[in-house]
Amino acid sequence: MSDNAIRVRDLTKTFGGKTQLFGRASHEVRALTKVSVDLKQGETLAVVGESGSGKSTLARILVGLETPTSGTIEIAGQSADDLRKQGPKAFGRTVQYVFQETVASLNPRKTIAQILETPLSLLAGHAAPERKSRMRELMQAVDMPEDALDRYPHEMSGGQAQRMAIARALAAEPDILILDEPVSALDVSVQAQVLLLLQRLKDELGLSYLFISHDLAVVEAIADRVAVMHFGEIVELEEAGRLFREPVHPYTQKLLQSAPRIAR
């Protein structure tokens, strides 16, 4: 048993570059270049960077929605290739993903109960009566009233939808959560509450987080370590306190200088 929840080595991902039936090869875009990073058991690793830096591609590969071009990934000691061969359920039981576009990640024609039903039965393997009680527990865990189960996604505010997305991810009972900009679309007061919620869930359930964000202040509040991405590469990977005190890479320094601050 390794103490790494996720171990990534030399991960490279390119898009395009394939020859079409009658066409020439399409333009090749490199989204990730030789990314190596470990997510330790029980830690919160933040990945920061600007749009197009490859943060979301990394996340989508780690949950199995994209396949890497080259490189190796181990999730909870198992090779991702093996997991992929075992089918869509194998990934879902260990890693879950909380999408950036929360509202879009909830099917508009289903109630929350119907949405939670799927991972509870397919991934956690609960029988029908158990599912009901698990749903109530999940609502409690994300601080939502039970009657929210009967609501449709469009009947919720951004913060409520985010809690539901977290509840769905937790329903699979994973060890690792990949959080893709989980608070960036929320108002500050709601953002603070969701951050508190994430911290509490992590302590209670012993989760490991990969926390993707572009907001450095948020990252500093929640992360143990921070990886800075720039054009598909990790340019700096450091313990959070140290990175914010003494940024080494010029790009990290620029990011820190650009963040708007409240002048006192």
Next chain:
Amino acid sequence: MTDSFADLSSPPRASRMSPLRLLVQSRLAAAGLLLLIAIGLVILLAPVLPLSDPNATAPAERLLRPLTEGHLLGTDQLGRDILSRLIWGSRVSIAVGFAATLFAALIGSGIGLISGYAGGRTDNMLMRGIDMLMAFPYILLALAIVAALGPGLMNALYAIAVVNIPFFARNVRGVTLGLAHREFVDAARLSGKGHLSILATEILPNVLPVIVITMSTTAGWMILETAGLSFLGLGAQPPQADLGSMLGEGRAQLFTAPHVSIVPGVMIFLIVISLNLVGDGIRDALDPRLKSGALGRPGPITAIATDRRAHEKSQAGAVLSIEGLDTGFRMGSQYVPAVRNVSLSVMPGECLGLIGESGSGKSVTALSVMGLVASPPGLIRNGSIHLGNEDVLSMPESRLIACRGQRVAYIFQDPLTTLHPTYTIGQQVAEAIAAHQSLGRSELWDRAIALLEKVQIPDARARAEHYPHQLSGGQRQRVGIAMALANDPEVIIADEPTTALDVTVQADILRLLKALQRERQMALLFITHDFGVVSEICDRVAVMKDGEIVETGTTRTVLNRPQHAYTKRLIACVPEIGEGRRFLHRVADLFDGQSEKDGAA
């Protein structure tokens, strides 16, 4: 204090009209529905109605005129009762038309779903097959199929169904293609669902409205086609009656006994028109834009209540001052306020920040200034908006429109949606100048380039030839700023201009705005939700909550010594760089007790 956060929470459950009510609300659709129900009842009751045998010939009673004793609609060339044949014939035609619709919908939608979901090679092969089907002239293909299978009603049904499959396949594929890459499909995959299950339970429910709409709009068409094939003698075989064959048989007597062909002709017309009216009604009822109540095109300016309470200008010297503004939305007979009694003023060369959380009414306030809140449903109920010494809300419509861009200009959040995708940025900046100044072409172009240089777009002359999608987000926002500057406005209203940008780009844009504002002594109304941004650029700040301004003051005072409890909490919720973990402890105390238990957020 608790409620200040709780009531930001759930948006009101909008009372939307049910599709059925919308359908009935459209008079034409309701008339079509009534007609269809009447026809449906008659043909369903055909076996119990006191009708004579539709196939019983009576040579002695040939070609009787309508309204003859015992034959309400007369008889045909073989002495058969036309009323009876009409009802039984409609039964056949409608049954065949509906069966063909169902058949085509089932197979066509199946192909469309698979094609759109699988994509790649499968999509390519299926769609090329559909293309081949569509490459044949429509009726010729149906004829060829019937010719191959032999004439008969069932074969006509197959032919019509096959010919209509492409219609469903293409429509459904288009919608599926858009849905297949949506996040909720990915989410379902991560929840352990297989492809078939995703198609059936995640995508199909979202595609169903499209299938229903397509069915309702094609059913009438299919009945017409059935009649067409029968008319040519390829569908219903004698003596069986259907509308098409009745029409065909009556053709020979068109001049001597026109009623024999006119009666089934009118029936076809009635069935098809009622189906089409209902189909249009269903389409409108299922269209989400109509459901939301935004039925009409918005007027050129926001509606202003005639009994509006106007106010005197309160702040001498202000370029823009708003006094007691009430703006809201009319929902049916109700008025829902969005902004209540808002007063603020901006001095020349000053930057006023308007800050608040989503739904607090910041944007409605900003859009009210130039009457840009869409009406219907928007309504300015009370208040005055003074631009210089003139009340904007008392201006004639044409004068208010002339002020837009010339005296007050806007910069919006996402320049990708506000810039026109098929014009070059140079053209768009030039157009913004030309809207208020008449200049020669080359002079216009030079001015546009100068503006682009002003907002620091490198190599502006070459860049002017580029289209919006060829620019980065930051550069697009620079173009948005250039367009706002085009006519040297007195006031610029910037609505979250940097929210969509990366932090490094945001810093550049803020610097640019600040420099331009200083140089031109413009008044800037800056709308944002970010206290950091306010701190960087604003001289004064007004805090909005639930449509009201709760606090106004210099930026330094509001940030350091906020007076209102809401402002205090809002500022306390902002994490700051250098604070680290302490932030979570700090806000944990803040939310302790009330916490998140009330399901706020």
